Amino acid sequence: MRQFVHALSSSKITFVAVFLTVLFVVSSVGASLLLSSDDLNAADYDRVLEGPSWQGGNGGLLGTDRLGRSMFFRILAGLQTSYLVGLIAIVIGASVGIGIGLTAGYLGGRIDALLMRLTDVQLAFPALLMAMVVIGSIGGGALTVSVVLGLNSWMLYARVIRSIVLSMRQTDFIQALEAIGARPRRIMWSHLLPNSLGPLVAVGTIELARVMLAEASLSFVGLGVKAPAISLGAIMAEGRDYVVTQWWVTGFAGGALALAVLSLNITGSWLQRYLDPVDIALEDVAS
Amino acid sequence: MARYVMSRLIQFVFVVFAAGAVVFVAVYVVSDPVRSMLPVGTPPDVVDQTRASLGLDRPLLEQLGHFMKGAITGDFGDSLWLGEPALGAVLDRVPATALLALTASLVGGLLGAIVGITVALNPGSKLDSMVQVTTYASISIAEFWLGLLLVVVFAARLGWLPTSGFDSPQSLVLPVVALGIRPFAHTVQVMRSAMLQEATKQYVVTARANGLTELSISLRHKLRNAASPVITVFMYDLGRVFVGTAVVIEVVFAWPGIGQLAVGGLERGDIFLVQAIVFVAAVITGGLNLVADLLYFALDPRTRALVGEAR
Numbered sequence: 133m134r135q136f137v138h139a140l141s142s143s144k145i146t147f148v149a150v151f152l153t154v155l156f157v158v159s160s161v162g163a164s165l166l167l168s169s170d171d172l173n174a175a176d177y178d179r180v181l182e183g184p185s186w187q188g189g190n191g192g193l194l195g196t197d198r199l200g201r202s203m204f205f206r207i208l209a210g211l212q213t214s215y216l217v218g219l220i221a222i223v224i225g226a227s228v229g230i231g232i233g234l235t236a237g238y239l240g241g242r243i244d245a246l247l248m249r250l251t252d253v254q255l256a257f258p259a260l261l262m263a264m265v266v267i268g269s270i271g272g273g274a275l276t277v278s279v280v281l282g283l284n285s286w287m288l289y290a291r292v293i294r295s296i297v298l299s300m301r302q303t304d305f306i307q308a309l310e311a312i313g314a315r316p317r318r319i320m321w322s323h324l325l326p327n328s329l330g331p332l333v334a335v336g337t338i339e340l341a342r343v344m345l346a347e348a349s350l351s352f353v354g355l356g357v358k359a360p361a362i363s364l365g366a367i368m369a370e371g372r373d374y375v376v377t378q379w380w381v382t383g384f385a386g387g388a389l390a391l392a393v394l395s396l397n398i399t400g401s402w403l404q405r406y407l408d409p410v411d412i413a414l415e416d417v418a419s
Numbered sequence: 420m421a422r423y424v425m426s427r428l429i430q431f432v433f434v435v436f437a438a439g440a441v442v443f444v445a446v447y448v449v450s451d452p453v454r455s456m457l458p459v460g461t462p463p464d465v466v467d468q469t470r471a472s473l474g475l476d477r478p479l480l481e482q483l484g485h486f487m488k489g490a491i492t493g494d495f496g497d498s499l500w501l502g503e504p505a506l507g508a509v510l511d512r513v514p515a516t517a518l519l520a521l522t523a524s525l526v527g528g529l530l531g532a533i534v535g536i537t538v539a540l541n542p543g544s545k546l547d548s549m550v551q552v553t554t555y556a557s558i559s560i561a562e563f564w565l566g567l568l569l570v571v572v573f574a575a576r577l578g579w580l581p582t583s584g585f586d587s588p589q590s591l592v593l594p595v596v597a598l599g600i601r602p603f604a605h606t607v608q609v610m611r612s613a614m615l616q617e618a619t620k621q622y623v624v625t626a627r628a629n630g631l632t633e634l635s636i637s638l639r640h641k642l643r644n645a646a647s648p649v650i651t652v653f654m655y656d657l658g659r660v661f662v663g664t665a666v667v668i669e670v671v672f673a674w675p676g677i678g679q680l681a682v683g684g685l686e687r688g689d690i691f692l693v694q695a696i697v698f699v700a701a702v703i704t705g706g707l708n709l710v711a712d713l714l715y716f717a718l719d720p721r722t723r724a725l726v727g728e729a730r
Binding site for chain 1: 430431433434437438441442445446552555556558559560561562563564567568570571575576658662663664666667670671681682685686690693696697700701703704705708
């Protein structure tokens with residue numbers, strides 16, 4: 133743990149990114165615990181489209197929207213939706229991907245070829261469009277969006293864990309396990325998986341960032357999270373009608389999402405370097 | 420060689436087939452297409468009549484057969500919204516999307532390649548870290564949000580460029596910038612790391628010992644070896660832009676392509692149009708993937724050797 137903190141504080145940008153991620157997660161979850169959906173959606177017609185207070189407006193820190201609702205709290209609630217959808221999606225994606233990757237890497241042969249071909253096929257899918265069509269037919273909502281995006285994001289985990297398993301299969305400890313007669317299932321789940329967790333956590337962080345952006349795109353075109361649930365994509369779509377004059381609605385919602393995603397991306401790439409010493413060595417040699 | 424091409428072709432067919440299967444399940448099995456087509460409160464007998472007239476009251480297996488036959492012959496039925504053959508309506512819109520996606524990927528990719536090569540000459544420099552921050556920011560921004568900001572600044576405030584539509588070459592500028600940042604950032608990252616990895620190779624030392632300049636080593640030797648991953652990421656991004664991010668950007672800029680058509684069709688419950696779009700999209704991404712694999716094969720002799728061994 134101490135080593136972790138030390139490694140973290142050695143890079144200023146990473147430190148800020150991790151700090152922002154924690155801040156965003158805690159405050160968005162806190163806001164949605166303290167405020168009910170009714171509080172967040174209640175209109176206040178005396179404060180319609182007021183600018184941010186530091187710009188001389190009367191709308192509080194980040195202004196108000198068309199119904200006089202505080203953008204500050206709506207953005208926090210939208211972020212909470214983004215994180216939640218992203219989290220469910222990566223749990224689904226990681227579970228499927230780990231299962232497929234472990235099986236392919238450990239069993240090898242025909243099963244490996246088949247599963248990796250399946251991965252290639254899924255990677256060649258027109259993913260966002262398919263997600264739109266599926267959600268358009270069966271109806272939107274946070275859970276549907278999470279499941280659809282999750283089922284579409286297992287490929288990276290599968291590839292990463294497969295390559296780790298392939299390189300570990302010949303190591304002494306796996307050979308020793310095989311020699312004492314451990315079952316394949318036990319070797320895969322109790323030995324190979326725990327040893328691959330580092331890179332998987334890094335992949336998960338970067339996938340979380342990607343899924344959050346996908347959710348915003350879907351909600352922006354009206355095929356994602358629907359009211360009364362609050363989504364940053366939907367907020368940006370709503371603010372689009374008056375973005376030229378009252379820029380703060382769309383501007384801040386997209387800015388908050390960009391900051392949250394940027395923090396995750398930086399955190400993820402740092403985790404990748406921190407948790408995968410081989411990669412660090414390569415980079416040191418290179419630079 | 421023939422065997423490699425054949426296996427890639429089979430994969431291409433499989434991508435199209437699988438995409439069709441997913442859409443069939445979503446549209447016919449899980450949901451009721453007639454309900455989403457008709458307004459709420461339509462009398463039940465009218466609903467049944469519509470269902471019968473569209474052949475949606477037939478057994479599921481028969482519908483599947485009809486769907487498959489349609490996909491193979493290219494007949495997806497008439498679009499309910501436009502009243503013309505669905506496939507024709509989609510194909511009419513493909514060139515506009517292709518123009519947008521190709522321009523954005525090419526501009527982004529070329530600029531990214533130049534920047535990537537430049538920063539790889541001086542890793543760890545101030546320029547390098549500035550570029551790194553820029554690429555991280557570029558992959559973290561929602562394209563449609565950037566598009567909206569560009570409209571506010573360059574179209575509405577400054578009045579330099581049109582806000583939307585596709586009337587003049589200037590209309591292309593803002594959507595291309597919004598779509599191009601991701602291919603740009605990816606190319607920079609991949610080019611930089613590929614060039615740095617090549618820099619450790621023995622042949623670079625030899626070239627340097629022979630008195631070649633760093634620039635010429637980079638452009639004439641390292642670049643050739645670093646090209647494969649860059650082309651892979653370029654083709655991947657082209658596919659992602661073509662049938663992914665461009666869809667949303669078309670909505671922002673009222674661009675007359677397949678993305679806008681898809682969103683309009685979905686809003687109206689136009690299942691025939693939507694099926695045709697998914698089919699065309701799957702052919703495009705599957706096709707781009709095929710081209711990428713073959714290019715990879717043609718450009719890098721090492722892949723050829725690998726395939727030869729595998730056989």
